[in-house]
Amino acid sequence: MRPFRPLALVLCLRVTGLSAQEPVATDALRVFLDCTEGCDFDFLRREITWVNWMRNREDAQVHLLVTEQDTGGGGTEFTLRFLGLGGFQGRDNQLITTTPQTATDDEERRTLARAMRQGLVGYAATLGLAPRLDVVYQAPPGQQAGQAQRPRDPWNFWVFQIEVGGSFNGESRSKSSNVNGEVSARRITESWKLRFELDVSRNSNHFVFEDSTEETFVTSRSGAEVLAVRSLGPHWSVGVQSEFLRSDRENYDAAFRFAPGVEYNLWPYAQSSRRQLTFLYEIGFNAANYSDTTIFNKVKETRLDQRLRVALATREPWGTSEVSVEGATFLHDWGKSKLSFFGELELRVYKGLSLELFGGYSRIRNQLNISKEGATDEDVLLRLRELQTSYEYFVFVGVSYTFGSIYNNIVNPRFQN
Numbered sequence: 425m426r427p428f429r430p431l432a433l434v435l436c437l438r439v440t441g442l443s444a445q446e447p448v449a450t451d452a453l454r455v456f457l458d459c460t461e462g463c464d465f466d467f468l469r470r471e472i473t474w475v476n477w478m479r480n481r482e483d484a485q486v487h488l489l490v491t492e493q494d495t496g497g498g499g500t501e502f503t504l505r506f507l508g509l510g511g512f513q514g515r516d517n518q519l520i521t522t523t524p525q526t527a528t529d530d531e532e533r534r535t536l537a538r539a540m541r542q543g544l545v546g547y548a549a550t551l552g553l554a555p556r557l558d559v560v561y562q563a564p565p566g567q568q569a570g571q572a573q574r575p576r577d578p579w580n581f582w583v584f585q586i587e588v589g590g591s592f593n594g595e596s597r598s599k600s601s602n603v604n605g606e607v608s609a610r611r612i613t614e615s616w617k618l619r620f621e622l623d624v625s626r627n628s629n630h631f632v633f634e635d636s637t638e639e640t641f642v643t644s645r646s647g648a649e650v651l652a653v654r655s656l657g658p659h660w661s662v663g664v665q666s667e668f669l670r671s672d673r674e675n676y677d678a679a680f681r682f683a684p685g686v687e688y689n690l691w692p693y694a695q696s697s698r699r700q701l702t703f704l705y706e707i708g709f710n711a712a713n714y715s716d717t718t719i720f721n722k723v724k725e726t727r728l729d730q731r732l733r734v735a736l737a738t739r740e741p742w743g744t745s746e747v748s749v750e751g752a753t754f755l756h757d758w759g760k761s762k763l764s765f766f767g768e769l770e771l772r773v774y775k776g777l778s779l780e781l782f783g784g785y786s787r788i789r790n791q792l793n794i795s796k797e798g799a800t801d802e803d804v805l806l807r808l809r810e811l812q813t814s815y816e817y818f819v820f821v822g823v824s825y826t827f828g829s830i831y832n833n834i835v836n837p838r839f840q841n
Contacts, residue, residue, distance in 0.1 A: 451552030496612020498525030683708030776826035
């Protein structure tokens, strides 16, 4: 299976008399689309009407698996895997296409539709609709066919982003607001990954009680992060992370962490859209000034810690899975530690039967920052302070079953239902 990157190939598939409102023809290519994010399926069914879109993988001739990753410039890279089934068994292919950060939703879905046409036409050309398909190549303006063009980047791969937002709601006896802002800069190449982020937020809750007294609860948070990673071949990376935090809820007047680390990926990073098994280890220097004296009678302290994270993620025709384990401990007292587990599984059991599971659990023994003063009832109810705990968890389980017509071509958006 050999990936290729089309530069300016435009497929004009002239197929007359075909409608997405009914099965195309019994001898048309049968395709099962497997795309959890980024795919406007209604649009794709309207644009690519010369195939039969199937509801179940078992009824298809091609399983089209689409995965996506963010690019260094803030855009999106789509990896399309065309997996042959039945008579096309063993005829697999892969195609990669990208969209820039400035792409609108419409531009992104049209780029994806064009890539799908490019990959599917090779299968469809061997079936009964071949005489009604045509392919046309358009070279970019000012460039002859076959010529390569190296773009000039005046920003040298740097991408900057500014975000400001807020939410406000209320009624006669209560109101709340949340205001936040973020500034980021990043530069991502094959050799380097650089990222800088600064964020601030403020939450306010105002209440009027039965006796007409009023009270306002306010928490604020600000933080900064720096990440620098150097690629060392297809499997190894080294880097450093640095963080600054000020948080009312977490009892930090100021907290700083500086952590160099190393990461190994069992599979080449080029396969990251399909599968990853990474091992990340880092040692960190921590310094903190606390707003209130902690339960360990500290108002400030410096500590060393270490972290190890093992993560496995796969995206295959049978579904998606992700499992990770992370352990962290302070070096001055290995009993001050945290062990976290996370797992996610989206499994296609059989035809229309699907199972979804995800959840996480953390064993917590490393809360050095908990305030000695404790928390009031208001602090607990409004989550104004971080509380001491020995564990935390979350779980979701879901199952779905769909049955009926095997065709999935029809689009009818009336009443939005």
